[in-house]
Amino acid sequence: xxxxxxxxxxxxxxxxxxxxxxxxxxxxxxxxxxxxxxxxxxxxxxxxxxxxxxxxxxxxxxxxxxxxxxxxxxxxxxxxxxxxxxxxxxxxxxxxxxxxxxxxxxxxxxxxxxxxxxxxxxxxxxxxxx
Numbered sequence: 001x002x003x004x005x006x007x008x009x010x011x012x013x014x015x016x017x018x019x020x021x022x023x024x025x026x027x028x029x030x031x032x033x034x035x036x037x038x039x040x041x042x043x044x045x046x047x048x049x050x051x052x053x054x055x056x057x058x059x060x061x062x063x064x065x066x067x068x069x070x071x072x073x074x075x076x077x078x079x080x081x082x083x084x085x086x087x088x089x090x091x092x093x094x095x096x097x098x099x100x101x102x103x104x105x106x107x108x109x110x111x112x113x114x115x116x117x118x119x120x121x122x123x124x125x126x127x128x129x130x
Contacts (some may be wrong), residue, residue: 003031004121008114011036011044016064017055024063042104046111049073052129069108076101081129089126 014034019025022033031041048054048067055065076099083098084090090098095106110127113119121130 005114005117005119008043008047008111011040012051012111013044013117015041015048015062019054019062019064020052026061027060027062030062030121039106039107042107043111043113043114045069045112046073046077046108046113048111049108050077050115073105073108073112076105077112077116078108080106080127081102081113084119084127084129089122089128090122091124091126097101097125 011034014036015030018030018033022029025033027041030036031038032042034044036044042075045054049069050073052067052070053064055063056067057063078100079101080095083095087094087098092103092106095101098104099106101109110119118130120130123129
């Protein structure tokens, strides 16, 4: 379980390094530079937002700075936390159905909660609270 959450940290680190070395980048360039898939990009984004390290300019342009994503991602993270609290163990598909939130936003919320060290991911790819 721990390795999956550590992977989330690694995704965030790759995004941070790309932005630190190249400056502001759009989502496509970050994904190309880091070789992350879309899911890991959004998880890393949520992790960095929780650390107050990433700022979104326009729709898809990101830079290192105090975050402006707290309300957006934090609200989704709260919704996800509540779902997991009620259901005990939940996979992404169930979170999507229960929350009514876009899958990319769910992954950002997962990254946020993982950074807060509130989640575990089991072998069946189900999340539960610590």
